[in-house]
Amino acid sequence: MRSGCGTYVMPARDRTAYDVVVVGGGPGGSTAAYQLQQFGHDVLLIDRETFPRDKLCGGLITYKTLRLLDRVFDESESHLVDEGILNFGADEYAAYFNDDLVLRDSIDVPFYFAKRFEYDEFLHDRAVEAGVDTHLGDGVSRIDIEGSTVETTDGETFTADYIVGADGASSRIRSQLADEGLVDTSGWRKNLAIAAEAYVPRDAIDVDIDYPMLHFGVLDWGYGWVFPNTDRLLVGVGGLNAKNDRGFRRILDDYFDLLGFDYDPDTVKGHPIPFGNYLDRPAHGNVLLVGDAAGTVDAITGEGIFYAQRSGELAAWAIDRAESGTTAAVADDYTDMLHEYVHPELHHSKQARLFIWGGPQFPRRLAMKAWFALLSDPSVELVHGIRIYDLLRRRGDVMHETLPGGTPRPT
Ligand SMILES: Cc1cc2nc3c(=O)[nH]c(=O)nc-3n(C[C@H](O)[C@H](O)[C@H](O)COP(=O)(O)OP(=O)(O)OC[C@H]3O[C@@H](n4cnc5c(N)ncnc54)[C@H](O)[C@@H]3O)c2cc1C
Structure with missing residues (x-):
């Protein structure tokens, strides 16, 4: 299966058989593809x-993502800043309850913001440089699980020993596995969030915001945000769909009223976010789901980039371990790794949000003020993955463990 030195590699356009086909080239898919190719597998x-x-996306890149980028892609924070992939860095933030400022504070570890069309292209390019073949501009319409093939909208068919479904929140591969009764998605709709977001060019408004702003209270079971880029502000609202009847465009419009600056309603877009609906077992046979397709998003912050990349990395590990004979069943191994390194944070964030968003607004406002008065720094460290939800302990290293039971063979 490995293409060692001197092995003939067929040109991409003629090839239809690969070791692994990764469907979806977002952060999860590109990370899985890159890591698998680095391990020596042929990837499409x-x-x-x-x-x-x-x-x-808001494009918030936390410290735990920087650690992953350093570990997996050998990309340092300073290089990513120099290259402009980290478009904006902020060393303070502000939290509000509606228009009431709860806290404005400086932070030791900066929050970075990336533009997704740059960030995702960068990761995709790194995968291609590593040797990954690509088939772009033509989506997967269905997979044949038994035959281990994928079919595209344009009628192409590719076979692979493993299929990684990294096709986002509305994953076709997840839907197909669910339709065939192979993964359990029964809680998916209940915990689905919707987000609406608009880009506001800085030169179109006369306010100058150089730090992220979070607004609680502007919708239920979610929050509003203003995230800075060099040339624009990203303004969005996102929360559980089932808890917000008003409609997210309307909520966003009201949020702009509160912020006090204008926007172009034609630029507003919406997108679902898995928000507490991670799949307990997002795999069947040789098909593994990663990232939003598997629902790996923090149920309070909505952070999904890190978890997409981490689950992509673990999927690569699981496939490599299955190929080397370390494990018998790739789906079990992948699921076990998620249970150990990813799901605890998703589970605990889902539990903790009951205290943030459950109950009426007035006690929530007081509770939030008390929380930020006492725990401002630990909260920032939690978002960065230095601390974990479980008793806010400084145990974030668990999210970066790389050698679950074995070392990958050198490429
Ligand atoms: C408004 C909003 C704000 C957010 N803000 C943040 C934030 O600030 N920080 C953060 O960490 N997370 C944030 N998230 C979550 C984050 O965007 C996702 O968790 C993350 O993009 C998941 O990565 P992924 O690789 O799993 O999927 P995606 O990034 O969605 O990539 C999926 C890829 O699959 C492709 N695809 C889809 N269907 C098919 C198909 N049938 N065949 C082939 N290809 C297909 C798509 O074109 C896409 O390239 C936000 C989400 C939203 C909606």
């Missing part, structure tokens, strides 16, 4: 879009 990455392509 399929995306229905061509790169660069945008993805609706």
